[in-house]
Amino acid sequence: MGTEGDAVRVIAGRYRLEARLGRGGMGVVWRATDELLGRRVAVKELAQDDTLSSEEARGRRDRTLREARAVAQLSHPHIIVVHDVVEDGERPYIVMELIDGGSLADRIAEHGPLAPDEAARIGLALLGALRAAHAAGVLHRDIKPANVLLERDSDRVVLTDFGIAQVAGATTLTETGSFVGSPEYTAPERMSGAHTGPESDLWSLGALLCTALSGESPFRRDSLGGILHAVVFAEIRTPPQAAPLLPVVRGLLERDPGRRLGAAEAERLLRAFRDTGRTPPAASSGYTPTRADLPQQGLAQQGLSPSRLGQSAQERSTRGVLIAALLVAAMAGAGVSAAALLVNRDGEGGGSPTSSAPRETTSAAPGPTASGSTGPTAASPSPTGRPSTTASHAASRASDDRPTAPSGYHVADDPAGFSLAVPEGFTRVPQGERVFYMSPGQTFRLGIRIAEPEPGGPLAVLRRAHAGGPDANPGYHDGKVTETTHGARPAALWEFTWDGFSAAEGPRHTYDLCWEEDGRLYDVWVSAPVGKVREAREYFDVAVDTFVTG
Known part of the structure; x- marks a missing residue:
């Protein structure tokens, strides 16, 4: 009015x-x-x-x-x-x-969430608009319900407010260097200050569809720091109302822009839903469903094995979140704490890699063996080939080189000569040359091993561990070793799935990072049930990012 x-x-x-x-x-x-x-x-x-x-x-x-x-x-x-x-x-x-009608945000506020068919109709209209804009070299950069107008007495959906749009080869309509957009709908690569393209608008569309279907953005939090953390690190929990369009929503909310669902494929899926009432699987998307996404459908029915249940290979680095925090805090005067943003990375692994197969056991209960991660983490290279090293490893330390613990963690100064942030409630369990930090019930097992360097360096160490994986880890499968870096040092990542040490324990997944530093070999891993790999990756990445020797 x-x-x-x-x-x-x-x-x-x-x-x-x-x-x-x-x-x-x-x-x-x-x-x-x-x-x-x-x-x-x-x-x-x-x-x-x-x-x-x-x-x-x-x-x-x-x-x-x-x-x-x-x-x-x-x-x-x-x-x-x-x-x-x-x-x-x-x-x-x-x-x-002048459009005679209100915004999608007004519609949701007045009448509640949309039916899946109506959300799909609006999504198709916006995909058409974005494809036209992107073909002309224009990025919108502020896709959100308030910028979508619904014309009264017609079915027309109108994307408006290109006020912060970016034209290829030009600076933006806003002041260069300022953070622009709405954090709840901003893609993680934009939060981290990385180069962005059309994929960033598609992420925003995924968040918008969640809001349209449930009435609230999946990244809404009580503070700006909480929003940044939710967008960049935390497990993405799609609302139950998104189930009919889940392959589209989850495909668009893939954190790795290189694996994100494309506009053409998203259009195909939404049209299929409107025609048949069902959304087929995406033909070309990096989206990997998790058990949380399939509450009413068995894994076998979906054609999924536990090894395929996981999070996106790429998580934005903590350093990127700090950059974003500084930009947004400067804009909003929010005073975001850097420590509060040093959050969420999953991982849980098995033993440490040695020339003999690594084993992770305890006197109280069996534990996992060495593990790693299939795709890049804070310490791994991005799919584009640009190194995404743990610059946050240094950024997260206090002036005395002691790490700073994110919210929900505490710094453990271990007698073995290292410090790192571990989740609250985890208990230290020494085990010979290995040290474990266990969650209650040993659901999650965080392991650390320090040893003498071995021939061939970290990559050779983990490759030998991978070769011995079936002997050390019952049901070992889908193991992968990736060469990467940790800081400026050569490192290797190992990730695999296995059956666990007992039927009661069940299948587990392991992440492991190995590197050399100051003449010593360091190995950090996390293992967890396959249904909890996202939490595991959080624990793994926080441990790696905050690990300090000496």
Whole structure:
């Protein structure tokens, strides 16, 4: 609803601003009349930054006008029509079509979550809009329910507010270096300050679909730091209402942009759902279902073996989260604690790799053997080949080189000569040359081994352990050793699934990282039941990121 008390103004000699429709971080939106053509329009008055010099302000205005005109070239039934881009009194304005209707956010607030068919219809419309924008080299960067308009008395869905869009080869409409967008709907690679592309908009669409189906973003938390952690690290718990569209939602919410569901495949799946009432499996997606995603369907029915149950291979580095925290905190004045953001990495492993097969046992109960991770973690290379090393390993330490524990963890200063962050409630269990930190009931087992270097270095060590895996780990399968780095040091990752030491214990999955440092061989692993691999990866990555020798 507009604010009628505002003084009427005419800008650029033709647009009469009549009532304020809304205000946001990018400026004010007005209901207006184009007096030249006699039609109703919406006009966005972009906010000015009074801290800029006159030269900087002019440069920003020029960028805004240039890039907004590029966005105005987009032509698609589900993209807002930009009629004009003008400047009045050295302030830029974007003139758009006026949509008779509210936003998707308004619809959800007033009437609750959408039915799956309606959510699929809106998702298809937005995918069409995004494909057209991306083909023209335009990234939206702020996909959220408030920026989706639902035209009254028609089925038209309109993607609006390209105010922070990015045009290929250009700077953004907002100040260079500022964090822009809505954190609950922002892709993890944008949070970490990495290069982003069309895949980032698709992540946001996945979060939007969750919100449309359940009424709330899966990344909503009570604090900005909590949101950042949820987006970048925490297990993604899709709402039960998303089950009918689960292959699409989970495929779009794949943290590794290289494995994220593409727009064409997402369209195919949504159309199939609307045609048949069922969503087929994705043909080309990095999405790997977890048991939490399949509450009513057996693994065999889904064609899944326990070894395929897991999280995305790539998690953003803690360093990236710290960068994001600094950017967003600077923007919002949130005062985010870096330590509070040093969170969630899974992993649980078995013994340490040696020339003889590693074994993880305790006097109280059997334990897993050496393990690693199939894909990159904080200490592993990204799928793109760029190293994603644990820079956070150094960033997370206090000035005395002691690690800082994330929320829910404490720093264990071990008598064996190292420190690391372990989850609250874990108990230290020494076992010869190995040290374990066990959860209650030994569901999760975090192991550390320090030894003399071996021929061939960490990679050879873990390859030998992998070769002996079937002897040391009953039912050993799907083992993989990956060469990587830990900090600037050569390292290796090992990941595998096995049957556990007893039928009562059941199948387990193990992650293991091995590296050399200061003339010693270090091995850190975590193992856990296959249904709890995401929690395990969290424990594993936190342990690796915070591990300090001496």
